[in-house]
Amino acid sequence: MDGEAIKRSLEERGLRCTPQRYAVMAFLMEQNSHPTAAETFEAVNRVDPRSSRATTYNNLRDLVKAGLVREVAVEGRAARYDAQGVRHHHFICDRCGEVEDVDWYEVRKPASRALGKRYVRECEVIFRGLCARCARRRSSR
């Protein structure tokens, strides 16, 4: 997605395309490491120091509300964000805590008895175990 496309997708959802907001969106789109708010703030200001901490938080909140960014469900103190178009599952390493992406695939839903009157929009999987690096270290000892 190029600059114009980002601008359009912001405006489609009633958000002005400000330099600060654009920078947050563009940064998140090029990352696949699920940055925290603090990392986003730092990265955005390294390029062009025009954004305040509060603005970064405001923009993250607004982008999530607009559906352009999602907050990743992981344990841990700081929220992590993800603006990649393609949906994916997550793998969390028991040992080093790294969060990695796993290609999306549809997951079988449980018996409807278990879901009751809930409406399920999506099923995300969190895989847990050892990441490639930790698995290697573990087995070589």
Place this chain on the structure above:
Amino acid sequence: MDGEAIKRSLEERGLRCTPQRYAVMAFLMEQNSHPTAAETFEAVNRVDPRSSRATTYNNLRDLVKAGLVREVAVEGRAARYDAQGVRHHHFICDRCGEVEDVDWYEVRKPASRALGKRYVRECEVIFRGLCARCARRRSSR
């Protein structure tokens, strides 16, 4: 699980059964609402005001490390805990944020290509959508 059983399971993992630790464990076991550390602290002290905030945090950390309690993966700032013996998936309501349990069932793993050299111990599903209450409110308007 009764009191003796809790005591035994703590000691099996090398943790002393102190009143404070016992209280945290017993409280978490009887909840299915994934309490936060603050809620745990408050509940435990409502019954018997002998536990400090730091101790509650220490005990939660120790119990997680010992494998008796697990930290639930959800968005949001405060960590949530769960000491139920039976493993389960989670449902998070898009609208009200409520986290509910869904009976455990095994999930198909993706093609091994997608997992690479990772070792997968478990696959937890996070369902998202509308909880029964929110689904009802939504459709009746």
Place this chain on the structure above:
DNA sequence: TCTCAGATTAGATATATTCCAAATAGTTCA
């Protein structure tokens, strides 16, 4: 009972996030 590693404590500190009220910058429209 004595001993001491493990556990607890209050309070300080660190980290993450939100709030606030004032200033600024897009947008609309006359």
Place this chain on the structure above:
DNA sequence: TGAACTATTTGGAATATATCTAATCTGAGA
């Protein structure tokens, strides 16, 4: 163009969450 309106940004204060510290205490084995 520029007045008026509103969304956005800002720094700093406030709040929420979590961890650290150093002193003290306690429970379980000898």
